[in-house]
Amino acid sequence: MADRTDEPQRLDVLIVSQPVEYGVAVCVRQQAEAAVAAGHRVTVACPSSDEGPLAGWIKDVGATHKVLNLKRQPTLNDLAGVRSLRRLARHVDVLHLHSSKAGAVGRVAAATLSKRNRPAVIFTPHYWSWQVDSRLSGLYRWIERLLAHRCDAIVAVSEQEANEGRAVLGSVSSRLTVIPNGVDRTRFSPDGDRSIRDTESPLVVCVGRLSKQKGQDLAIRALAQLRSTTARLRLVGDENPVGEKKHLETLAISLGVEDRIEWWGKVTDTAPEFRAADVAIAPSRWEGMSLVFLEAMACGTALVVADVFGSEAVGSAAVIVPPEDANALAQAIDTLLENAPHRQRLGEAAREQSGLYDLVVTLTRNLQMWSDLVHDRQAGQQMG
Numbered sequence: 039m040a041d042r043t044d045e046p047q048r049l050d051v052l053i054v055s056q057p058v059e060y061g062v063a064v065c066v067r068q069q070a071e072a073a074v075a076a077g078h079r080v081t082v083a084c085p086s087s088d089e090g091p092l093a094g095w096i097k098d099v100g101a102t103h104k105v106l107n108l109k110r111q112p113t114l115n116d117l118a119g120v121r122s123l124r125r126l127a128r129h130v131d132v133l134h135l136h137s138s139k140a141g142a143v144g145r146v147a148a149a150t151l152s153k154r155n156r157p158a159v160i161f162t163p164h165y166w167s168w169q170v171d172s173r174l175s176g177l178y179r180w181i182e183r184l185l186a187h188r189c190d191a192i193v194a195v196s197e198q199e200a201n202e203g204r205a206v207l208g209s210v211s212s213r214l215t216v217i218p219n220g221v222d223r224t225r226f227s228p229d230g231d232r233s234i235r236d237t238e239s240p241l242v243v244c245v246g247r248l249s250k251q252k253g254q255d256l257a258i259r260a261l262a263q264l265r266s267t268t269a270r271l272r273l274v275g276d277e278n279p280v281g282e283k284k285h286l287e288t289l290a291i292s293l294g295v296e297d298r299i300e301w302w303g304k305v306t307d308t309a310p311e312f313r314a315a316d317v318a319i320a321p322s323r324w325e326g327m328s329l330v331f332l333e334a335m336a337c338g339t340a341l342v343v344a345d346v347f348g349s350e351a352v353g354s355a356a357v358i359v360p361p362e363d364a365n366a367l368a369q370a371i372d373t374l375l376e377n378a379p380h381r382q383r384l385g386e387a388a389r390e391q392s393g394l395y396d397l398v399v400t401l402t403r404n405l406q407m408w409s410d411l412v413h414d415r416q417a418g419q420q421m422g
Contacts, residue, residue, distance in 0.1 A: 047409055049073075049131040052157070053082045053101075054123065056108040056139040058090030059276075060247050061329045062164050065219060066092060066136050071099035072401040078408075083126060084108075108139050116143055123147035132408045133157045135189075138167035142181060145188040158411035159189040164326040165347065166202055179206050186210035190411050193404070195219045196327040196348040217407070218351065220400030221332035221392055226309050228338035228389060233314040240269040240375045243315035243339075245308050245330050246322070247275045248282040253321035253344065255289055259364035260321070262293040265372050269298070274311050276304035312337035316381065317374045321359075321367055322346050331356075332395050335388035340381040342370045351395060355387035 051073055055066045066082065073080045080101040085108060087093040096103045104126060108119055116139075124147040127133045135144040141161040148159045168178035186192060186207050192214045194200035204211040235241050242261070246252035254273055261271045277283045283301070290296040305311065308330075312318055318334040320343040327348030334341045341356035343349050344367075349358055357374070359366040374381050 047131075047412065049078045049408060049412060050129065051078050051080045051132040051134065051408065052123075052126055052130045053080065053134045053136065054106065054140040054144050055082065055084045055092065055136040056110060057137050058085050058092035061219075062137050063090060063092040063095070064329060065162075065164070067095040067099065068220075068397065068401060069134070069404060070096055070101045073405060073408075074100045076405055078405075081126065081130075083123065108143060110139055119143045120147045120150070124150050127151065127157055128155050130157045131412045132160070134160045134162070134404075134408070136162050136164065138163050138165075138170075138178075141189075142185060145185045149188045158191075158408065158415050160191045160193060160407065160411070161185075161189045162193040162195065163199075163203075164195060165324060166199065166206070168206070169202070169324055183207055183210060186213060189213065190415075191215060191407060193217050193407075194326075196325075197350055198347040199326050202347070215407070217400060217403045218395055219327045219329060219332060219348075220395050220397035221329065221336045222397045223336045223392060226312070226333045226336035226392075228313065228385075230313060231310045233310040235272075235314045236270065238268070240266055240316045241272060241314060242269060242371060242375075243272045243274060243311050243318045244321070245274040245311060245318070245334075246320070246328075247278055247304075248273065248286060249278045250282070251323055251325075253323050253361075254282070254286055256321040256344075256362065256364045256367060257319055258286060258290050258293065258295065258299065260319075260368040260371060261298060262295045263365060263368035264375075266375055269371075269375060270300060271295075271298060272300040272302050272311065272315075274302045274305055274308060308333060309337055312339045315339050317342060317371055319367065319371065320344065321361075321364075323361055325349075327351060332392060336392040338385040338389040340374050340384045341388055342367060342374070351391075352388070353391050353394075355384060355391040357384075 057063050070080050082096040083104040083106040084092050086105045093103045135141045168175040194216050200216045244257045312334045318339045318341050320330045325346045325348045344361040345358050357370040
């Protein structure tokens, strides 16, 4: 590792992610791109391009990709993951772990290295593991309290996520810091292309992979309760491996709204969808800090979100409803669809609010944290 000088250090960085698409993968791509632009040598370990686009994105931004076949659920293959990461992490300055699975495997791998070879370790959960699977929540809490000692910093992406972490981690939570997710306000802005739509019918847009987490079932139930019988719901997002779309289609048919739903699938750019919407909704059951919140706000779209981690980002510039409440969601949508001036004011306020979450600030803080931790580690080694 290089000695610290007045010039910015060129670091060897290993970023690890189990998710390879959607929000976490986007954050990893952005971080890798910023790190390469800053002159760091960046390797990203994640599943192959057969599993999702992250591997290709990494190569596009000039970083190195290493295949690491992690699955979300615990498997015996995790032991192979520990061995692979131990080998990859032995000679890097920074090990940044994204998602609970990468955080667990990566911290175990780092703990097996000698103090001299151990990099600065950062863990960004993007959502706490114990809140996703209630059956194993006790076990996951115990694991996180144990592994919190095995990293130098834990990054929460929202204040609500940080508060939850402090409550569970106790004294170890001193390692926890908040760096919110960010949004590219140049790419996501009110100006630009708009997706096609039926101009005669109000359009409600819900962006996210089809899954229980993102709450498309709640969006469909809300659609069935709207006073507007012509409003259309556009679901923008790909299918998930457990066949969520079939379940959602069955629900829509049972509620008699199947002909008012647009199954838009996955798109390469969500900004035109937000610009086309009269109202964007995010009825998620859980989040760390949803990029959908930030992207819709930056596009100046009137927004309704569930009160989950990260919803504090919208401030007073969006309507917040209780999670799991399709009736409250429907009422909020109705109020916005029936009042165009209010929608416009809310959209303008949302665009202004998004300035608090500029992507450049987020990335700068992450990269500065890397440098600070490496400097502190090197100083400690010299004193030792």
